[in-house]
Amino acid sequence: MFRLPTLRLRLLASPSSCLRRGASRQSARAEQIFKSKKDLPKTSWTSSRAIDELRASLGEDTISTDDEDLLRHGYSEWSSINIDQLPVAVAYPQSTEEVSTIAKTCQKYKIPMIPFSGGSSLEANFSAPYGGMSIDFTHMDKILSLHADDMDVVVQPSVSWMSLNEEIKDSGLFFPVDPGPSAKIGGMVGTSCSGTNAVRYGTMKDWVINLTVVLADGSIIKTRKRPRKSAAGYNLTNLFIGSEGTLGIVTEITLKLTVIPQETSVAVVTFPTIRDAAAAASKVMRAGIPVAAMEIMDDVQMGVVNKAGSTTKKWKEMPTMFFKFSGTKAGVQENVKLVKAIAKTHKSGDFEFAVDAQEQKTLWSARKESLWSMLALRREGDEVWSTDVAVPLSRLPDIIEVSKTELDSLGLFASILGHIGDGNFHESIMYNSKDPKERAAVEKCVKDMVDRALEMEGTCTGEHGIGLGKKDSLLKELGLDTVNVMKSIKGALDPHWLMNPGKIMDVPS
Ligand SMILES: Cc1cc2nc3c(=O)[nH]c(=O)nc-3n(C[C@H](O)[C@H](O)[C@H](O)COP(=O)(O)OP(=O)(O)OC[C@H]3O[C@@H](n4cnc5c(N)ncnc54)[C@H](O)[C@@H]3O)c2cc1C
Structure with missing residues (x-):
């Protein structure tokens, strides 16, 4: 019933080799999901009317009901959560006016609308728990x-x-x-x-x-x-x-x-423990040194960079910080000196600097593509749970140390990395979701990390959003009164709860 070759080809066309390796697995996994979906959303009578009406006014190609398209807009290999539900159609508008026509039609037939841009969000933010119309802006790319x-x-x-x-x-x-x-x-x-x-x-x-x-x-x-x-x-x-x-x-x-800054410099430095790295990061911030970026990757993540061959160098598999310095030549030199002095007091190794712009780029992309590199190395059939929290800066060494210990005790392929200068870090865990024991252990580990962040006056997400999976944590973080204000705003702008329903807050029954 379902065809997959086009999906495979489309994903293989991605520029990243890490993505390519992940993508061929995605096809196999997507195939499994297709096979296991006995209750794919049936296009209801109202949806069919809406689709016909939109095709008549905006052109046949504006609305797709192709199975591969539905999968790509309702499922993501990178997402912490995937559900057994897909949108019933995907709209491809060309202009604001066409988006308006789509919204009016969805409103008329009470069909959920789910905006979709790059599809890289990680908390099932664009999933379609109520079916509905995914609205993809591919043609609005100017x-x-x-x-x-x-x-x-x-x-x-x-x-x-x-x-x-x-x-x-x-x-x-x-x-x-x-x-x-x-x-x-x-x-x-x-x-x-x-x-x-x-x-x-x-x-x-x-x-x-x-x-x-x-x-x-x-x-x-x-x-x-x-x-x-x-x-x-x-x-x-x-x-x-x-x-x-x-x-x-x-x-x-x-x-x-x-x-664009005059001068940019990228450096990498190791620490004996993740606590030392986190403590150094807090000090750098407290000293007011204007670093352009300050990222942490744990020993596991550095091993991933080595195994994935993302860079030509072999890195020490130890807690590592990536620094970016930018500004004037003199400013960069001054900031490097100050950061080196702080790092030394936290037992850092020697700073290694990228030799040229190309090496800077390679190093930074190794950091940015770390999730894809991890996915490329996972066991067959494994899922990824990649999620983030943020805490006030001074609490970072505490939370990161405990979270790392708990992560290690899972005995799974799991790592910590993050934007440590903002008190924001991520856990990425590879696990077999079909093994109830393994799944329960991972869920507990993630929940404990989120609860710990909230106890420290932190947030359940620094950047990935609430999506489907963190609605309870949002309630815990802000309380019912605050979430009720959000619900009132939602109700005022979208009285029928058609816009991406089920995200951030539950749909009122
Ligand atoms: C390898 C990797 C690294 C990442 N690193 C980071 C990181 O460092 N920092 C970070 O913050 N995130 C990171 N992410 C997560 C992701 O890139 C971000 O969440 C990003 O903002 C999502 O953009 P997107 O275009 O892919 O959005 P999508 O996934 O398409 O959509 C995200 C949400 O926005 C809504 N939406 C989409 N388009 C519109 C629109 N036109 N109007 C209204 N709503 C819309 C969707 O309905 C959905 O709820 C990473 C993801 C990956 C895979």
Whole structure:
């Protein structure tokens, strides 16, 4: 009944070799999922009417019900959670007006709408627990206008942050938010993402000037004009950032840009324990040294870099910090000196510097693609649970040490890495979800890490969002009164709960 070869080919066309290795496995696993899905969503009478109506008004190709397409928009190998449900159709709009038509039709037939950009989110953020229409912005991938003198750019949701930076590099400007390599601006707004540069430049919330949004009833709003600051009324821009597609569909985004630094230097340094590394990171922050990025990878993760062959060097398989320094030549030299002195007091090894721009790039991509490298090395049939928390900086050494001990005691292929300068770290665990004992142990380990972060006045997610899996933790973190305010906002903008239902909060019964 289902065909998979195209899916395999599409994924194999990805530029990353790590992704390629992961992808061929994804096909096998996706095949299993297909086989095990006895109750795939049947296209209901109302959905069929909506699909026919949309095809008639926007063209036959705008709506796909192809099985592979449904799988790609409801399942993700990278996601901590996958469910036995897929969207019933995928819409491919070409413009804000077409998105509005899609929303009006979905509203008329009461069909859930799930925005989809790069599909790299990790907490089942774009899954379709209620079926519905996935809205994929593949054809809305244009840079609409670059205002170099104003240091901003207007883009459509399917522009990737990496291609944006490539396209605009001659302007001397760049966009500094750097989540997963395949993420696109629409989804980055959706999850309020960040990345390795956040310690210096902040998160998505700091870089969006305005949004054009299609609401659940199809109406189109713009949240602000184009100045870099404004105190005009409620901050609707930030309301939509991090709302995971539950409040509206973002179709245009004006982003701030910043100047490409004169000089960049990348260094790697080991520590005897993960606690030493975390403590050094807190000190660097407290000393006010403006590092451009400060990342941690544990011994397991460094082993992954070696085995995956992501770089030409063989690294010591010890807790390791990756530093990026940027600014003027003199500023970079000064900051390197200061960081080295702090690291030494925490028993660091010697700093190793990337010799040229290419090596800097390779090193940083080894860090950024670590999840894919891990996936490429897992046991056949294993799933990944990759999740994040964040705590106030001073609590980082405590939480990271306990979490690492617990992770090691699982006896599984599991690692800690993260954006340590923001008090934000990730656990990635490979496990067999079909083994109830193994699954229960992993669930407990993750839950304990999240609870521990909350006890330390931290958050259940620093950057991946709530999605399907962290709704209980959100309630624990903020309490019912606060979550009820979120529900009121949701109800006001989307009274029928059609926008990405079941994410962040449960649908009221
Ligand atoms: C290897 C790897 C590394 C990663 N590293 C990081 C990291 O360092 N930091 C980090 O923050 N994340 C990281 N991630 C997670 C991921 O890249 C981010 O969550 C990213 O923001 C998702 O963007 P996307 O385009 O893939 O969004 P998608 O997965 O397509 O969607 C994410 C959410 O946004 C909603 N959405 C999508 N498009 C729109 C739209 N146009 N309007 C409204 N809502 C929309 C979706 O419904 C969904 O809820 C990583 C992922 C991978 C695979």
